[in-house]
Amino acid sequence: MVRCMEVSQEKGYVWIGTRSGIGRFDGYEQRRYLRGNVTHILEDEEHTIWAITEKGVFRYNEKEDKFTLVRDKDNNPVIASSLCLWEDGVIFGGRGSLYKYNYEDHIINLFHTLKPNGKYHISNLYQWDSRTLLATNRWAKALFIDIATGNTRPVPFNSEQIISLLIDKKGNVWVAHYNQGVSCYDRNGKQLQTYHTQNSPLKTNVVLSLEEHNGQIWMGTDGGGIHILNPQTGKISTLRYIPGDRYSLPANSILCLYNDKSDNMWAGSVRNGLINIKEVGMKTYQDVLPGQNYGLSEKTILSIYQDHDNQIWIGTDGGGINLFDPATGKFHHILSTWEEKVASITGMDKDHLLVSLFSQGLFIFHKETHRYQPLVIINDSINDILCHRGKTVNVYQNTPETILMLSEIPYKYHIGKKQFIPITKGKGITDIVGTLLPINSTGEDCYLHDLEHIYHINSSLNELELIFTCQTDTVFNSVSQDENGLLWIGSNHGLSYYNPGTKQYTLVPNTLINEISSLICDRQGRVWIGTEEKLFAYLIKEKKFILFGEPDGVVQNEYLEKPRLLSSSGDVYMGGVNGLLHINRHLPDEPALLPTLQLADILVGGERVYDRISNDHQLSVNEKSKPIIIKIITRDKDIFRKPMYRYTITGLNGQNIYSYLPEINLSSLPTGSYHIKAACSTRNGDWTADYDILTLTVLPPWYKSGWFILSCTLFIFISVILTFILILRNKETKLKWAMKEHEQQVYEEKVRFLINISHELRTPLTLIHAPLKQLMDKLTADNENYPLIQSICKQSERMKNILNTVLNVRKMEVGQSTLHIQSIQLDEWAEQLISDFKPEASVRGITLVYQPEPEIQTLCFDKEKCTTILTNLLINALKYTPDESTISISTRLSEDRTRVRISISDQGPGLKDVDTNNLFVRFYQGNNSRPGTGIGLSYSKILVEQHGGNIGAYDNKNFGSPGATFWFELPLNTEPGNITLHPQEYLNTLLAPTQETESxxxxxxxxxxxxxxxxxxxxxxxxxxxxxxxxxxxxxxxxxxxxxxxxxxxxxxxxxxxxxxxxxxxxxxxxxxxxxxxxxxxxxxxxxxxxxxxxxxxxxxxxxxxxxxxxxxxxxxxxxxxxAIVCSQLHNRERMRTRYTDIGPLPPPEEGTFSSADEEFLNRLNQIITEHLDNEQLGIPFICNKIGISRASLYNKLKALTDMGANDYITKIRMERAIWLILHTELSVNDIADKTGFSTARYFSTVFKQHTRLLPYPIQRETACQHSITL
Structure with a gap:
C-alpha cells in the first residue's frame, strides 16, 4: 500500500512511503529503509528527506545511507503526524503542538502549542497564506492555525470527514469528503461545484486522493480508478484497469496521487504498488486470451500486410492470421487459421489475400469467409520449388497485376493470367545467399535483397540485376528505402546506406548499435531500427540516434526482418518475437531539459564507502585487488528511461566506456589517480556534457608506497655506503696491520740490531774502560793528565750504563721481570745516593741540598730500580744546571697521604715552551739543544710506572724561581715482597719513531x-x-x-x-x-x-x-x-720558476733546470732567440719550426720550467739585451729597438717601461746604473 511519495529534486530518487517502510527507486533498483507505517514523506529546500511514522520524525543521512530518528534540544524524540514546507524551514504537526526545523541553525524545536485546541491531532498540514496553516483530521473539523501565535480558528467550508484536500493554483479548495464525492470551495468557503456519482461520470463517491496536473483535477478513487476533471468544461475522463489491456491503469484503487516538479504524474495504489502515468506514442501488442480484442493470438509476428481498406493483416507463428483495425485499435483473431504459421502475406485482389504457410505452400485466403484455397500451380517443377522444398516463400505484390514469389528461384505471378514467369539472374549473379526479401516497389521499379546483395528487377527483361554487394564479413539483415531513394541497410556492422544514383556506400558511425535485425523508413525522415532488445530512431537530417524504451511503450523485443509495415496513415508497425510494435506518426513532444548525472554510491569489495568521500568528491582506497563499483544517478524527467552511459576515466587509457547500466565496475586498477566522468545519451541522440563524478586515488600497497620505497632506497643506499665504508675500513685495517707488521718487523730489526750492537760494544768498551781505570788509579790527582783520563773514564762508565739499561729493558720484554720490594730507610738511601754526586757537583761549584720529610721513615720499593730513577734525574739536573748554583732534593707526603713525592729542583733554563706530556719521550728536548741520549728520562718513567707511581716535571718560573723541578711519586702502602711483571714492549717507548716528537x-x-x-x-x-x-x-x-x-x-x-x-x-x-x-x-x-x-x-x-x-x-x-722530501722538491721547482717570472735576469739553463734534456732544450731555445733577436717575425711559429716542436708542447714545456709563455719568454730576453745595450753602448733608442726586434721605438718604450719601470733613454743610463737595472 503506497501511502505517500516524493521525487527528490537533487538526485531524482523516487521515495515511496508504505505501511511497511520506505522504498527508494532510482530507475533501476529499489532499496528499503525503516520499518513501520510511513504516512508522510517530504524533501525540503535543502534537499533533506523527512519521513513521518508512528515512532516519530525521521531524517535521511546520505553519508550513512539510513534514516535517523530526530530529537529536540532535550534529546527527546519528535513525535509528529504531519509536515509542511515553510519559507525558512519545515513545520511538523503533532497532537496539539507544532515543531519547526530552521534552515539557519538546523535545529528542530517546539514551535507552538495549539490554543485553545490543545489536543487536536493534526493529520495533514497545508500552507493557507504567509501567516496561516490549514490543519485537517478526518475525525475532527479542519482548523486554521496562526503561525505567529499558535491560535486556531474554524475554516469557512464544510470540513467534516475530510479524506483528501487540495488547494489548486487558483487558490480554490478541493475537498473529498468520505463517500460524498468531491466539492470545490473558494477562499471564502463558498461552494463552487460538487461532483458525485449522481451528477457526473464518477464510478464511486469514495475519493481517496486529489492532485492538480496541467490545470486538471485528478481524483484517485476506491475501486473506480482515476477520474480526470477539466474544471473549465466540467468534462471527466477515466483511467481504469481493463483486463487484457496492458496499457490500461494497472489498479482501480488509488490511495495517493503525486505531481512531481518535472510534471510527471504518479499514483500510489492500495495493492498494486506505485504507478507512473504517461502519454506515449507507441504501443506493443502481445498475446491475449482467445476472444479478447486487446492483443494478438500469438505474440511472435512473421508477416504483416495492409490492404486497400486500411485493414492490417498479421501473420503469426502458430496463431494464424489476426486482423487489426487502426481506427479502433482492436484485434480480431481468425480462429479458422489457428495454429497456422503464416510466413508471408500479401494482397491479391479486393477480396483475397495470398498467404505463404510454412511447410504447406501457397494459399488464397478469402477475407470474408476466412477460408483457405490452395494456389493452383500446374507446372510440377514450379509447384515443387514453391510448395514442397520446406523453404519459406516470401510473397510480395509489386504491381496490381503481379505478385513476386521469392524463393531459391524468384518468380513473377500474373494474377489475371495465372501465369508463372521465372526471373532470370543477370550478369554477375551466381547464387542467392539466403532468402530474397522485398525492399520497396514504386511502379515498375522493385528492389530486393539477400544476405549479401541488393538487386533490381528489370521488368521488361524479367531479369534480376545486381546493383550492390556487401563487404566480405558483412551480412544484410534488413533493407528499406526512404522517400529520397536511399537504400538504408541494417547489418551486423550497424547502420549504413546506399545511393543507387551515385552508387556510393556510406557507413553511419555510432557507438550505440552493434547489429541491426530490422529497420524501416517512415515519412518524417526517420529510420526505425530494431535490435535484439532495443528500438532506435535515426533522424536523417539531424544525423542523430534516439533510443526508445519501456517508458515510451516499447518492450524488449527481438525484431524480425520481414514483419515491417509503413501504413497508409504514416504509422509504423514492426513485428518481432515478443509482439507487434505500433509507432504513431505523431509522437508526443519530449521535454527539452537535459538529464544531469551525479555520484549515487560507491562500493569497494562490496562495502559501501560513500561516507569516506570528501566534499570535493575525492576518495582514496588501498584495496587494489578488490572490485570498485561506482554508481551514478540520472536526474531526468522520465526516471524510467534507460539511456546509454559513457564513462571517461582519465589516467587509465583515455578511452570511453559505454554501458546501459548506471554503474561502472573497476577491477584491479593500477596504483594512481583517476578522474572519472560520466555522460548519458539524450532522447534526441546527443550526449550530455561530461559530469565530474569522482576523483579516485588507488594507493599502492604498503610495500609499494612512497615511504616504503624511500625507506628501502635509503636502507639500500645506507647499506651500500656502510658496506663501502666497511670495505674501506677493512682495507684500511689490513693496511694498518700490514704497516704494523712492517713497523713491528722494523722494530724487531732495530731491537735485534741494538742488542747485538750492545753486546758487541761491551767487549771493546771493557777493553777501553778497564785500562783507563788502571791508568787513572796509577795517576795522582795532581797529574796534568788525571782530569782528562778521569773524564774519559767517566764517559765510558756512562756508556756502559746505557748499554746495561738497554739490555735490562730487553730482558723485561722477553721474560718475566721482578720487583724486589723491601722496606728501606728513605733518608739514608737518598743521602747516600746524593753523596755520590757531590764530588762531580763540587767541581762545578754546584751545591746539592737534601730536604727530607720528617714524617717519612721507611718506604717500600725496589732499591736497585729506584736508585736508577733518582740517578737519572740527578744526572739530568746536573746536565742543565749552570755552574755555581744549587740543586735541591726533597721528599714529602701527598695531600691524601697515600704517596711519597721525591723532587729534584735545579736552577737551569727551565721548561719554557716545553710540552711536559712529551718530556719523557725519547730525545724530546724542547728548545734546549744540549746533547744527551734521551733514554734516561724515558727509562725512568718505565721504572716508576712499574712501581705503580707517577713521574712528571714543571717549570719553576710558575712559582717565581728559575729552573725546573722533576719529581716522581711512589705509593706509601706497598707491602714488601716480590712483584712479578708481565713482559711488555718497553723498547717501543725507548725506540719509538722520533719524527713526530723531534724538534x-x-x-x-x-x-x-x-x-x-x-x-x-x-x-x-x-x-x-x-x-x-x-x-x-x-x-x-x-x-x-x-x-x-x-x-x-x-x-x-x-x-x-x-x-x-x-x-x-x-x-x-x-x-x-x-x-x-x-x-x-x-x-x-x-x-x-x-x-x-x-x-x-x-x-x-x-x-x-x-x-x-x-x-x-x-x-x-x-x-x-x-x-717532507716531496714538498721540498716541489718548493724548489716553484722557487726556480719564480726566478724566471720575477724582475731580474734570466738564470742560466744549468741553474734553472733539473735534467739534461731540460737544460739542452733551454740552451737550444735561447740560442734561437738570441740569433734572431732583431727579427720582427720571431715568435711562436718561428721557434716551433726551428726546434721541431708543436705549439702545445712548447707552451707546456716552458710553463713547466719557467711558469711563462713563449711570447713572455722572448720579450724577457729582448728586454735583457736592451738593458745591456743601454748600459754598454751609445746607441739611440731607435737603434736599440731595431736590434731587439721591435717594429717601432714607441712600442719598444712601452714594453721597456712595463718591465723595468724606467724609460729607455740614454739620459737614464746613470739612473739605471745606480739602480742596477734588472728585469
Missing part, C-alpha cells in the same frame, strides 16, 4: 704544502701503494697509482703529474729505467722523480742520480719524511 729546526718551519699538486706513486706492492695513497690523499689535489714502470710512463704522458715517487725493483720496467725515460722525454723531462729502495749502498744511489733521480729514500721510511 723541527726553525729554518724548516716554513709552511710547505702540496694541496694544488698531483702525485704519481709507482710500486708493484699494492699494499704499499694503497697505504701511501690513503695516507697522502688529503695532502694532494690528485694521486695516481701505477703498478710498474710502463704504466707509470703512460700516466706521466697522459696526466702530467707534478712529481713521481717510484720504487726501483718492479716488473716490465724498473725505477731506474722509468727515471731515465722521463728525463730523456722532452715533454715530461721537467717532472721530478724520487726513488725508493731497500738498498742503502752508495753505488745504488749514484746509479739513481746518474739516471736523473732528484731524490733517493731508503726503505723503511716514514710517511712524514716522504712528504
Amino acid at each position: 723541527i729546526p726553525e729554518q724548516q718551519e716554513e709552511n710547505k704544502t702540496a694541496q694544488s699538486h698531483t702525485l704519481l706513486i709507482v710500486d708493484d706492492n699494492k699494499d704499499l701503494t694503497d697505504y701511501l695513497a690513503t695516507a697522502l690523499k688529503d695532502r694532494f689535489k690528485t694521486i695516481w697509482v701505477a703498478a710498474d714502470g710502463e704504466e707509470a710512463l703512460r700516466l706521466c704522458r697522459e696526466k702530467r703529474p707534478h712529481i713521481v715517487v717510484s720504487d726501483i725493483q718492479m716488473p716490465h720496467m724498473n725505477g731506474y729505467e722509468l727515471c731515465k725515460q722521463i728525463k730523456e722525454d722532452l715533454e715530461i723531462s721537467h717532472i721530478p722523480v724520487i726513488l725508493l729502495t731497500a738498498r742503502n749502498d752508495e753505488e745504488s744511489q749514484l746509479y739513481g742520480y746518474k739516471n736523473g733521480a732528484d731524490a733517493y729514500i731508503t726503505k723503511p721510511f716514514e710517511v712524514s719524511m716522504l712528504y
